[in-house]
Amino acid sequence: MKNWIVVAAGLLWQATAWAGGTPSYSALAIDAALTKGADAVIRTEETVFTVHSAKSSTEKVRVVVTVLTPEGKEHAQLVVPYDKLNKVDYIKGTLYDASGKKNRSLKASEIKDYSNTSDFSLYEDNRVKVAQADATTYPFTVEYEYQVSSSNMLFYPVWYPLSSPKVALEHASFQVNMPVGMPLRYHERQVPEKATVTQVNHQQVYKWVVKGIAPVEREPWGPSYYELVPFVRTAPTTFEVEGYAGTMDSWKTLGEWQNKLNQGRGVLSDATRQQVLELTKNLATPEEKVKAVYQFMQNKTRYVSIQLGIGGWQPFEAAVVDSKGYGDCKALSNYTKSLLEAAGINSHYALIWGGEDNRPVVPDFPSSQFNHVVLCVPTAKDTIWLECTSQTADAGYTGSFTGDRYSLLVTPEGGKLVSTPVFKAKDNTQIRSVQVKLNAQGSGVGEAVTWFTGTQHEDRNSIMHQLKPEEQLKWLYKQTHIPAFEIKNFALEKVKATAPQVKEKLQLELPRLASVSGRRMFITPNLMNRWTTVPSALESRKQEVVWNSAFHDVDSVEYEIPAGYKPESVPSPVKITTAFGQFEAKVQVKGSKLLYVRQLTMHKGRHSPEKYKELVDFLKQVVRADQQQVVLAAEAT
Structure with a gap:
């Protein structure tokens, strides 16, 4: 496979050889093809996951890592999470010197136990054991062995034998032992050899082996690292967690299991139900009722994470959230669902992967691939998605946290995998209008008004609610890209519109707006939105080209030309269209006014490796166009 460097069969396997019982x-035994560009080498990694029944399992791991450089020190650390349903049975460790000679065993004092509770959590039972075997000289080797016993059978392992850049791998194996009659479900990617399946006694044994992988490097604007490695x-077919049994052979049955957990947890008091009816009785449309109920929930509750045992997947009762005024994503979504039911609006509890690191769900492999819960409200006009953990989010807005990905709707009939809204370039806009008054000394003042929508509004919407004005100003200084400027005044305003929008207004002092040489003045008309980075050219591109952001920028900058100056040189219009996007810029002179208009539209997408050169050439042209200058000349007197 083209993303692999496989070491020849003659590779020296001293890493796993035994001599005199040691x-x-x-x-020195590591092949040079593996050490090149590596900070660490995994000599061997052996994972054995044994399913005892639908209720319990054990996982044994043995890993040996040679750390080559100080930068690779982090790979000598072992982190093992545990909680009420997962118990760490033991951790052992051994430290070896550069020659492979044993230095010492890991001390008990070198295994620390920490809470893994989030800052926003009221209570979690998540903890981690962290082992760190340090050495003062490089290279050195550390060996760890540990075992975890689990009664949480919702999750089977996800195996990444190579999990970091600048790390090479000599040998790794992953073995799953299943009771006969309990088939294993699995999904493979980037694995050179498919699983071997054998029967040993009363177990069905599945095994994967990978060997000799040099550090895997992402190419610029390439797929994520995790798409490139084994x-x-x-996942199970049948499973049980704390008495709740289920099957996972389809999205439908996974949703049925979640329905069991949610059953009977949507009951509200008569007083709250009456409150909701009063709130919505004069509203004409379901959409208006949804927004009113959503705002009621936002004003009444706050987000607090609570994860304990089955509580990691089962929501608090709606009545508890109603009385306490807080809950986690599960509880708040379930509570909002109950409020909407009181208003006569049907909605669906929805499992999703939340986060800007949009990890793609494998749609043809039903399993628990989610970390968050939202609410989905189908209406005759549209589907409204509700992020119930936020006091400030707009009803229906998914954005970078839950947009453009799969979600599992938990309907009365079971689970149904659907897609959340996809944001196109014109959904994520930055529309800016700037008025500049330039003087004969090359300085000036300006007013910039910008409207941000979609994902481009998120940062400003966030700081409006989270930062004090003086902190907002500091943030704006970092976000404003002008060679020299001072913000004399600013305002941020949430605009009521069909889509979430923030209006930003800046009063600017521009001390070095133009450079003056003799009777000429040189201006870069693109004042605030210059593209400056271009990825490196590659002779032989191997990976797909992935452009993950879609946006549409329009900048209009009007300059008032100083008295006595006339344009001497004006750039020609530029218009470029590629598979990645479009760019257009032009300068017009109207009397004493110089108007610069720039538009850049970029489309999210994946392209063949051959398209990389086109991207590089396109961005080079944009950079050049953004740096073009207007020359003004003083009229002869």
């Missing part, structure tokens, strides 16, 4: 982990996702 393993040899000499750093990956095996496993």
Whole structure:
């Protein structure tokens, strides 16, 4: 496979050889093809996951890592999470020197136990054991062995034998032992050899092996690292968690299991139900009722994470949230669902992967691939998605946190995998209008008014609610890209519109707006939105080209030319169209006014490796166009 560097069969396997009962982990035994560009090398990684029944399992891991440089020190650390449903049975460790000679065993004092509770959590049972075997000289090798026993059978392992850049791999294996009659479901990617399946006694044994992988490097604007390395996702067919049994052979049955957890947890008091009816009785449309109920929930509650045992997947009762005024994503979504039911509006509890690191769900592999819960409200006009953990989000807005991905709707009939709204370039806009008054000394003053929508409004919407005015000003200084400027005044305003929108207004002092040489003045008319970065050219591109952001920028900058000056040189209009997007810029002179208009539209998408050169050439042209200058000349007196 083209993303792999496979070491020849003659690779020296001293890393796993035994001599006199002692393993040899000499750093000198590592093939040079693996050490090139590596901070660490995984000598061997062996994971054995044994399912005892639908209720319990154990996972044994043995990993040996040679750390080559100080930058690779982090790879000598072992982190093992645990909680009420997952118990760490033991952790062992051994430290070896550069020649592979054993230095010492890991001390108990070197295994720390920490809470893994979030800052916003009221209570969680998540903890981690962290082992760190340090050495003062490089290279050195550390070996860890540990075992975890689990009664949380909703999750089977996801195997990434190579999980970091600048790390190479000599040998790794992943084995899953299943009771006969309990088949394993799995999804493979970037694995050179498919699983072997054998029967040993009363177990069905599945095994994957990978060998000799040099550090995997992402190419500029390439796929994520995790798309380029070996990956095996496993999942049960039947499972049980704290007495709640289910099946996972389809999205429908996974939704049925979640329905069991949610059953009976939507009951509200008569007083609250009456409050909702009073709130919505004069509203004409379902959309208006949804927004009113959503705002009622936002004003009444706050987000607090509570994760304990089955509570990691089962919401608090709606009545508890109603009385306490707080809950996690599950509880708040369930509560909002109950409020909407009181108003006669049907909605669906929805599992999703929340976060800007949009991890793609494998749609043809039903399994628990989610970390968040939202609410989906189908209406005759549209589908309204509600982020119930936010006191400031707009009804129906998904954005970068939950937009453009799969979600599992939990309907009365079971689970249904659907897509959340996809944001196109024209949904994520930055529309700016700037008025500049330029004087004969090359300085000036300006007023910039910008409207941000879609994902481009999110940062400003966030700081409006989270930062004090003086902190907002500091943030704006960092976000404003002008060679020299001072913000004399600013205003941020949430604009009521069909889509969330923020209006930004800046009063600017511009001390070095133009450079003056003799009777000429040189201006870069693109004042605030210059593209400055271009990815490196590659002779041989191997990976797909991935452009992950869609946006549409329009900048209009009007300059008032100083008295006595006339344009001497004006750039020609520029218009470029590519598979990645479009760019257009032009300068017009109207009397004493010089108007610069620039538009850049970029489309999200994946392209063949051959398209990379087109992207580089396109961005080079944009950079050049953004740096073009207007020359003004003083009239002869």
